[in-house]
Amino acid sequence: MAAHIDHIVFDIGKVLIHYDPNIPFSRIIPDDGERRWFFENVCTHDWNLEQDRGRTWEEAEDLLIAEHPDREEQIRAFRKHWREMVPHAYEGSVAIMESLIDQGRDVTMLTNFASDTFRHAQELFPFLKKPRGVTVSGDIKLIKPDVAIYEKHARDFGLKPEATLFIDDSYPNVEGARKAGWQAVHFVDAETLKRDLDALGVAY
Incomplete structure (x- = not known):
């Protein structure tokens, strides 16, 4: 008992x-397949979890931008449009x-x-x-x-x-x-x- x-x-x-990051990103990356790829390979769940563990957004963004320089605007959009993810x-x-x-x-x-x-x-x-x-x-x-x-x-x-x-x-x-x-x-x-x-x- x-x-x-x-x-x-x-x-x-x-x-x-x-909480749903797809809300702003359905506008930022309209293609479903590309957006899914982005969340699986760039702004991943594990990447975001490190901010929950205390890593700063600046560090987090710099890390990904170094790996994916062509995705800089989309990477920065994750923090920039966070408000939309909690509607x-x-x-x-x-x-x-x-x-x-x-x-x-x-x-x-x-x-x-x-x-x-x-x-x-x-x-x-x-x-x-x-x-x-x-x-x-x-x-x-x-x-x-x-x-x-x-x-x-x-x-x-x-x-x-x-x-x-x-x-x-x-x-x-x-x-x-x-x-x-x-x-x-x-x-x-x-x-x-x-x-x-x-x-x-x-x-x-």
């Missing part, structure tokens, strides 16, 4: 706010989080996010300032699913791992939390999250 839950930790991207919040899951906070639940956030774009996100989506606090990977140079980031979050916020519930859209990140001794659920949508919380006895 699961332990009592005292702490609830939310991921952010694709749990509370939408809206997920109202259902935000409402759940806010309700938990209003009830007096201990809510924090743990996210893979570059430091500067996270601060921008907080201005765009003020509800990101409502939880007790947040661990941003880019600030501490650790990323999910490294067990160390969960352990640091638990230490910094005084969480009991076995009494902590983590909510993330990524299976590897959910598994990372479980390896750290947390309870965790995979986020699909708000309705699924409600069912998961019901099953764990968490009113929202």
